[in-house]
Amino acid sequence: MHRAAPRWLKPATEYGPLALFFIVYSAEGLLPATAVLLAATALGLLLSLFFLRRVPMMPLFAAGMVGIFGGLTLWLQDETFIKVKPTIINAIFAAILLGGHAVRRYPLQLVLGTSLQMTETGWRRLTLRLGLFFAVLAGLNELVWRTQSTDFWVAFKVFGLIGLTVAFMMAQTPLILRHRPGENSREN
Template identity: 45%
Template sequence: MSETLAEGPGGEKSHPPVGPIFRRIGFEAAPLLLFFIGYKYYDFMTATAIFIAAVVAVTGLSWFLDGRFPVLPAFSCAIALATGGLTLVLEDETFIMVRPTIINGLYGLVILTSVLVGRPLLAYVMKGALELDDAGWRGLSWMLALYLLFLAGLNEAIWRTQSTELWVDFKVFALIPLNILFVLILWPYAKRHFRNGGQA
């Protein structure tokens, strides 16, 4: 979502390409896939170290490609460093396993609060990357906030009640497809609310 709706040749409307959206999904999926491989071929602690290195790498790559400091990815990176570091130092899997709960829960609550006070945070965070009308930002914020809170609750339920191996499998075989499906469902809604009369 790195480009806004713009006039194409001959005055035709052109839409922001979906490529940057799936690039963001790829940046989030890559560390999970590497964690999965590290866990299957080595052990949980090795997988955690690989995951931390991958998160730092994709955060730096995001900064390089976008040409601006990636605030939200950087915050997620800081949480990964903190929880992953505690996991490695204390040899306790719990810290890295609650990381998704912390990040998704916090993001969901902040976005939801911003909508309730009438100042959707997404409109500021994504300024210059996606241009929607006011109704679009409100709707997108509600859906994203509820989805993130759902993911936080789902992560809590799985790591507390299931085996570590199932939790690892869930991160790859359930979470990544869920994120892709959520974007595919959300994209038509966003296109209906592009500024300057963008239509699907």
């Protein structure tokens, strides 16, 4: 049985670890910040388990990636692993979405279908757009971490990726509204 989550749980578990990462990075550097990110992410999973009696799939996937890449970063004392993590996560999302689009299966519809209703054309277009967006984010992360300072990369990771994602999703609002099911949707 699922319990209702406190209102603070989702923002705290999604943004808390990233905020702590940034704060610790600013004071202590990337390796201590990575350790704090690992601990805060694990705490977020425990809080989800305690309050929800389950751990949602996306936070579990994200925690697994933080565990793998953050763990490698600390174990090998090599910043490359934590820097490449956003590239790999975004590339995985791009591959899933674009692969689904190619075979006319829309993973977004499976994940969001109960909370977001759209026509098949809407799901197809949103899946393609989001798949391409994740591919661009993967490329951007590669470009930034390979050509810029660690300070710049951390700011890009914490503020740039989130800002780009929020702006992109806001830009999808007309598509989502245009393809709601019903008499006013346009299936072209």
